[in-house]
Amino acid sequence: MPGSLGSLEVRLPERGSRSRRARVTLRTPGLGEEALEVPVAVGRRLSAKGAPEPSTREELLEAVGALGRSCARARVADLLGRRDYTSSELMDKLRADGYADDLVCETLSWARDCGLVDDARYGAAFARSKALAGWGRVKVERELERRGVRVDEVEGWPEEFFDDDSERSRALELASRRRLTGKNDYEKIMRFLCGRGFPYGVSAEVAREVAGRSARSLT
Structure with a gap:
């Protein structure tokens, strides 16, 4: 069958390695060897016991795409289960995990549509807590901007937080x-x-x- 896989090998980074990507090597009869780099979470899912075994290159690429979306969404949900994050912070986390920019943007769009991520909501909660902690307006603005939130996105800024x-x-x-x-x-x-x-x-x-x-x- 054209495009049939001869073999598939997944190599995860060695313990202690700074790399956040796994290497997937596929060998196709008549086409030779091809290497792909995927996020470590995707690599683990591909190499897990009982994982579906793609029979063609096309099936493998489809599986990598589906696993990428699933793992990226699970990563976002896990992070938000610990504390609130801004879109910019989550973008940095996903990129550091080895996810491609187009998938990062897709995942963040999904998170915003679901209401999991709301920069304006985050900004208001952050500004209110820091104002009560004694922070001044300028410091709150600087810190929100560092976290990727424009103060003009925060409803009621600055009147509702400072006078x-x-x-x-x-x-x-x-x-x-x-x-x-x-x-x-x-x-x-x-x-x-x-x-x-x-x-x-x-x-x-x-x-x-x-x-x-x-x-x-x-x-």
């Missing part, structure tokens, strides 16, 4: 806990507050107030 009075109050509370010596207090508070992600204007106003109060107490 000038509450942000100033948080900055003042945090700065007031700092141990000051009277030497470069303003600069130290500015570095601290800006590092926590508070806007420059809020940081400067609070730094002046706290540094001034400390200076008066030392005289």
Whole structure:
């Protein structure tokens, strides 16, 4: 039969190897040897006991495609069972696992359609928790962008999470806990507050107030 497989060999990476892909070697009479690289999870499924044995090259490629979709979706479901992820984070995970970009995009589209992944939902929950933890607006924005979420995707940003009075109050509370010596207090508070992600204007106003109060107490 044209395209019939003579033999099929699956080689998984050695333990400790940094490779995330398995090597599938198929030998077809009259066509010679051909090697494919597949994600390790797919390689394990192909080599598992009781796995269907493709009789032709076409059946093998079809099996690799089906297993790839199944394994990628299972990987996403497993990750999301531990904690929430953004689309960008999941994309990085799947790529690191050796999945091709077209399958990664297909899998993420499936996850979004199922409601498993929602960057706006993630962004709102993240912003709310970090605001309560004392993070400033700028730091939250930077961290969301690092995780692939644009703040304009987050409904109610920034008004529902920050307002000038509450942000100033948080900055003042945090700065007031700092141990000051009277030497470069303003600069130290500015570095601290800006590092926590508070806007420059809020940081400067609070730094002046706290540094001034400390200076008066030392005289």
